[in-house]
Amino acid sequence: MKIIYTVIIYFIGLGAGYGQQVKVTPTSEWVEFIGVNSVNIKGYNGSEIIIESDDEEDEKAITVGLKLWDQDEFISDTKAGLKIDQKSRALIIKQTSKNYSCGEDREYTIKIPKNMNIKYTHSSWDGDMLYIEDMAGSIEVSTNYNEVILKNVTGPMAIKTVYGSIDAEFSAVSQEGSISLYSVYEHVNITMPKDTKSKFNLKTTYGNIYSDLDINVDKSKSGKTGWTGSKLVGDLNGGGVDVIVNATYDNVYLRSK
Amino acid sequence: MNKDLLEQNIIDYLNGELSGDITAFENMINSDKAASQLLEEYRSLYHTIQHSSDATPPEALDQNFNDFLQQEIKITTDKNPKFGINGVIGKTTLFLILIGIGLYIGTQLNNQPEALPLQNYAYDNTHDPGQSKMLQLLDAPTISNRIKAVNMSTYIDNAGDDIIQALSKTLLTDKSDHVRLAAVEALGNFADEPGVRSTFLVAIDKEKDETVLIALINLLTSIKEKEAIQSFDKIIQNKKSLNFVKDEAYSGKLKLTETY
Numbered sequence: 001m002k003i004i005y006t007v008i009i010y011f012i013g014l015g016a017g018y019g020q021q022v023k024v025t026p027t028s029e030w031v032e033f034i035g036v037n038s039v040n041i042k043g044y045n046g047s048e049i050i051i052e053s054d055d056e057e058d059e060k061a062i063t064v065g066l067k068l069w070d071q072d073e074f075i076s077d078t079k080a081g082l083k084i085d086q087k088s089r090a091l092i093i094k095q096t097s098k099n100y101s102c103g104e105d106r107e108y109t110i111k112i113p114k115n116m117n118i119k120y121t122h123s124s125w126d127g128d129m130l131y132i133e134d135m136a137g138s139i140e141v142s143t144n145y146n147e148v149i150l151k152n153v154t155g156p157m158a159i160k161t162v163y164g165s166i167d168a169e170f171s172a173v174s175q176e177g178s179i180s181l182y183s184v185y186e187h188v189n190i191t192m193p194k195d196t197k198s199k200f201n202l203k204t205t206y207g208n209i210y211s212d213l214d215i216n217v218d219k220s221k222s223g224k225t226g227w228t229g230s231k232l233v234g235d236l237n238g239g240g241v242d243v244i245v246n247a248t249y250d251n252v253y254l255r256s257k
Numbered sequence: 258m259n260k261d262l263l264e265q266n267i268i269d270y271l272n273g274e275l276s277g278d279i280t281a282f283e284n285m286i287n288s289d290k291a292a293s294q295l296l297e298e299y300r301s302l303y304h305t306i307q308h309s310s311d312a313t314p315p316e317a318l319d320q321n322f323n324d325f326l327q328q329e330i331k332i333t334t335d336k337n338p339k340f341g342i343n344g345v346i347g348k349t350t351l352f353l354i355l356i357g358i359g360l361y362i363g364t365q366l367n368n369q370p371e372a373l374p375l376q377n378y379a380y381d382n383t384h385d386p387g388q389s390k391m392l393q394l395l396d397a398p399t400i401s402n403r404i405k406a407v408n409m410s411t412y413i414d415n416a417g418d419d420i421i422q423a424l425s426k427t428l429l430t431d432k433s434d435h436v437r438l439a440a441v442e443a444l445g446n447f448a449d450e451p452g453v454r455s456t457f458l459v460a461i462d463k464e465k466d467e468t469v470l471i472a473l474i475n476l477l478t479s480i481k482e483k484e485a486i487q488s489f490d491k492i493i494q495n496k497k498s499l500n501f502v503k504d505e506a507y508s509g510k511l512k513l514t515e516t517y
Contacts, residue, residue, distance in 0.1 A: 123467075140400060142434060144467060144499075156401035158435035160468045162501060177401025178408060182438060184471055201411055203442065205475060221411065226479045233411060242408045244439065248475065 022084075024049045029137075030090035031112055032119040036082075037095060038107045038128035043114030043135040049091065050111040051082065070096040081106065090119065122146050127164070138177070147186075155179045155241070165189070165250075169257070173198060178242040187250040190243070194256040197240025202232040202254065204247045211254040263292060267299050387413055392423055400433045407439040411446070421447050425456040434466035441472040448480045461488045471505045478509040486513055 025048050033039060067074040068081075075083055075096060085092040093110075112118065117138040120130055127145035132153060139157040141148055148161055150168040156177030159166055165186035173179070173196045181188045187207070192198075194213060202209050203225070209232050221233035245252050266282060269275040275282060286292045387409065394406035407427060410420055424447070428440035441460075447453050461473040470492070477485035492498050492506040 138399070138401060140435065142466075142468075144501075156399075158400050158404060158433075160435060160438060162468060162471070177399060178405035180401070180404050180435060180439060182468065184468060199412075201408055205479075229479075242405050244404065244408050244442075246442065248471070 020053050022051045024051070024084060024086070024091065026091045026113075026116065027086060028088060028090050030117045030119060032090040032092050033121070034092065034094040035122055035124065036093065036108060036120075037122070037126050038130075039120075040107065040109045040131040040133070041118060041135070042109070042111050042133045043116075043137075044111050045114065046111070047113055048111075049113075051084075051093070052109045053082075054107050054109075068096060082108070130164075136174070157181075161186070170196070172196075173241055173243075175241045178244060180244045182246045183250065184248045185250065186247070187253065188245050188247045189253040189255075190245065191255050191257050195237060197237045198243045199235045199239045199241070200232060200254070201242065201244045202252050203229065203245070204231075204250070204252050205229045206249045207247050207251040209252045209254070213254055213256050215254075260295075263295065264299075267296050270296075271299055271303055388417070388420060392419065395423055395427060400435050403427070403431065403433065403436045404439045407436065407443045410443045416447065421450055421453065425453070428456060428460050429463070434469055437464070437466065438469050438472055441469060441476060445476050445480075448476070454480065454482050454484070457482070458484055458488060461485065462491065467499055467502050470502050474502075474505045474509045478512050481513065483513050486510055489513075 031049060070083070081096050083092075083094045083096050085094075112135070114135055115137050116135075117140075118132065118135065119140045120143065121141075122130075122143040122145070125145055127143055128147070129149065130141065130143065130146045131149045131151075132139060133151045134153075136154045139150070139153065139155070139159065141157075141159040141161070143160075143164060144162040145164060146161060147164040148159055148166045148168075150157075150159075150166075152169065152171040154170065154172055154174040156174055156179060157168075158178075158180045159168075160180075160182040162184045163186065164183065165188070166181050166183050167189045168181060168191070170190070170192040173192055175197065179198075181190065192213075200215060205226065206228050207230070209230050211232075213236055215232070215234040215236055217232060217234040222231055225231045245254070266275060270279070270282060286296055391406050391409040391413065394402055394409070397403050397406065407424065410416055410424060413420060421444070424440050424444045428437055428444055431437050431440065437460075441457075444453060444456070448457075457473060457477055461470065461477065464470050464473060474485075474489065474492075477488075489506040489510040493503050493510070498506075
């Protein structure tokens with residue numbers, strides 16, 4: 001029987017300024033973000049998950065003793081608007097309350113052990129930016145509006161977005177699993193070391209494909225698709241990890257680092 | 258000569274078929290008064306037959322005879338009510354045979370392929386090892402490996418039915434929307450294979466993920482599948498559909514309707 005406990009986080013103000021921090025020790029390999037509008041995730045060599053928020057202190061006093069109504073339940077949350085659940089499969093981090101100030105939602109900076117796996121889902125219109133840096137674990141992203149920026153990541157990963165672009169810069173590319181990047185209405189921009197061993201399957205329906213890598217193109221499987229589409233199948237440095245990219249209405253950029 | 262033999266000889270004589278000495282027979286007849294009289298009676302009878310009109314029975318006799326005939330027929334069929342072509346079993350058997358023929362013809366004429374069955378595929382290591390590896394990897398626990406498996410179909414030349422069925426099953430049943438999305442793209446390479454289009458039509462009616470739905474809409478539009486129009490209408494009319502999905506469905510419907 002699983003023992004599930006809910007850690008309700010009270011952000012304690014430090015004076016009158018910004019900067020609230022909470023630390024959680026994960027018990028699983030996965031951390032899952034649900035509906036967190038704007039988040040910067042950075043991998044590091046520690047063992048704890050460290051959450052920092054840029055929310056202000058003003059709201060804290062007036063909400064003391066009150067519970068927040070979060071769509072279908074009351075929860076004890078007074079500030080940063082996160083609900084954190086430690087479950088057996090993953091540490092769940094869910095944004096509950098919103099704090100729009102001058103049109104900007106609060107941002108979170110979260111440090112995560114770099115070998116942990118990340119899952120991020122967001123479907124509503126207020127999805128902003130998802131920034132992930134220095135991670136070596138698996139990354140799964142499913143979002144409708146977020147712009148996705150990946151830096152110094154290795155994969156494997158599966159990322160899909162509807163209205164957001166995907167910019168991925170690889171330090172080294174893991175040969176495990178696959179790398180799948182899919183954007184419906186925006187571009188996909190990939191940067192990787194030119195000595196990466198990989199197999200490419202690139203496709204766009206209404207855009208173009210650009211690259212400066214020395215790709216050995218399989219011409220029997222590449223070329224024009226439909227009326228306006230373009231497809232490129234080939235390998236780099238003899239082949240390796242599968243890199244599958246699709247930008248339906250925009251361009252695919254594949255460049256060397 | 259007895260009378261029966263005499264009558265037979267007279268008949269043969271009158272038909273011109275009497276064998277033996279005819280002169281001796283005529284002398285015998287002329288010397289015997291009774292034989293001569295018998296000959297004259299048969300000669301008169303033959304004359305009457307040759308010169309009389311076709312005889313028709315009286316109406317009453319004709320009706321009696323027909324009634325008698327029908328009674329005989331009825332008695333004959335009632336004796337065997339179940340068997341024979343007019344019996345219950347005979348009619349039932351004939352009916353079943355006709356139904357069977359009709360069904361057979363119907364199945365032969367039916368060229369509307371069903372969605373590919375979600376049967377289990379066997380791992381056949383004697384096959385192309387690439388195909389075997391792909392099929393095994395489709396059951397991997399991680400999403401990235403299942404996507405890798407789906408993508409392997411791109412590099413398999415002459416992919417068989419087991420590959421197509423496996424991709425169809427993945428599209429319809431994999432729990433990850435990332436994997437289902439990859440399956441849409443991969444299966445699109447086999448859109449002309451039997452059953453694949455039907456699989457897409459089944460998939461679009463059950464899919465919930467917005468990105469996968471858009472991929473299906475675009476694919477069905479690109480392969481000019483007019484059967485998809487009603488699926489597009491369902492999306493458009495569904496209040497729960499997100500606006501950008503409805504827009505894609507509407508755009509797809511316009512393309513299928515106006516162009517084709």
